[in-house]
Amino acid sequence: MLKRTLAALLLLSTPALAQTKVPDCTAEVVVEQREGLKLQVTYRCRSTSTLQFVADGDRVVRRVMMFRDGANREPTPSSNAWKVEPVNGVVEAQYSFDLSGYARTVDSNTTALQRGDGVLSLLSGWLLEPRGFGANPVIDIRARVPEGLVFSTGLPKVGDAWRLAGTNVRFAGYTAIGKLFYEEIVVPAPGSLRAGAKREDAVVRLALLDGYSDSGRADIVEWVKRTAIAESNYWEGFTAKQMLVGMIPTPARGGVGFGRTVSGGGATVMMEVGADVDRMRLFRDWVLVHEWIHTGMPYLRGRAIWFMEGAATYVEPIIRARAGWKTEAEVWKEWTSEMPQGAGAFSVGLANASGRQNYWSGAIFMLLADIELRRTTDGKMGLENCLKGALWAGFEASIRASVEEYADACDKATGTKVMSGLVDKHFSKEQPLDLAKLWSDLGVEKGGGLNDEAPLAKWRKMIVMGVRSTQRVLRPWES
Secondary structure: OHHHHHHHHHHHOOOOOOOOOOOOEEEEEEEEEOOOEEEEEEEEEEOOOOEEEEOOOHHHHOOEEEEEEOOOOOOOOEOOEEEEOOEOOEEEEEEEEEHHHHHHHHOEOOOEEEEOOEEEEEHHHOOOEEEOOOOOOOEEEEEEOOOOOEEEEOOOEEOOEEEEOOOOHHHOOEEEEEOOEEEEEEEEOOOOOOOOOOOOEEEEEEEEOOOOOHHHHHHHHHHHHHHHHHHHHHHOOOOOOEEEEEEEEEOOOOOEEEEEEEOOOOOEEEEEEEOOOOHHHHHHOOHHHHHHHHOOOOEEEOOOHHHHHHHHHHHHHHHHHHOOOOOHHHHHHHHHHHOHHHHHHHHOOHHHOOOHHHHHHHHHHHHHHHHHHHHHOOOOOOHHHHHHHHHHOOOOOOOEEEHHHHHHHHHHHHOOOHHHHHHHHHOOOOOOOOHHHHHHHHOEOOOOOEOOOOOOHHHHHHHOOOOOOOOOOOOOOOO
């Protein structure tokens, strides 16, 4: 026991990399395939105080097959937590977890599920959370897997470890574990496509659960790669330095279904894609582009769903239009058809938007910001400069911020006060919007027709296709 404790102290006192802080805890994970997927997890945490290892609910507790502390004792859990005392400044705990049993019982795309011999699960579905530090601990996770199996997350890599920092386990996103299709796709790092910037690489870790044919998997990979190019062209680099994208086959649906982004600690996206893959239908869909916009922005605290969803709803058709996947007229037709759903929220303040209002009131707000940015800067800046600039300033997916903090970052990126001014005007104040007048001023006619003689037509013409020559991304049947 003494040798193990000394070894743990040496491990925890050695920085993984010179530029990173020493982790508070290490979690060594051994993946086993025996009557399903089982995990052996060994925690070692630097602490002179008692720690609790907390499970995210009763269903997780029921799948913990064994829990021992560093002295080989088996404490009894209380309120879904195991209490462990320190020994020589180290708290050590080891437990076994029935991952397959948990995933099959839960069987939820928002929590955990298993298809074939592969599992897509939130990290909190199997990793107990050490509490008692006073702040979220930095946890380095190392995994050992048998040949042919996969362990991947959306967390950043520090040496050979996946590092969770700045948030708790519950918000750390998805993990892909087991036998599944896995490919790491190289994409340009955020900001690396700017003029004069050093080209650096980022990575999209693509995990497909069992249920797709070989040709279907190939079509999905190609769709993801080309969508990443389209997204990168808008942001001048991809939206994140690393990301996990988990695809779940859905036999009852032919196209793309539900998508979800979880961005604590890193960036992960879960998507349902029909097992009967239709590649043309994939490129007509909007969900992947929408979710990736979320990964280029922080999680905004406090009644800010309208801002996050509005940005993704507004920018998504612009990205696809600039890639050549839909026309400018189709974008305006979509907006004139759908944005009326959000107009009413301006009469009560956008903080009070609900349901579909969040998407379309937020999209209207982004349109107003786009127009005003172009007008204020005489066409030199648009909403994309706000979003890109905030991302490059560090407002990435793993960050939590207020709407006001994000608006300030936008203003610094554009050299204006446009975003903070609009937030002050519409966030919590009642400011009714005359959407019909806005369309008239822009020269957007019912059905998507465009009038270039309208008062705001000069700025409207810059919005969808941008002010630079657009970079078309050919689809597989076009190349």
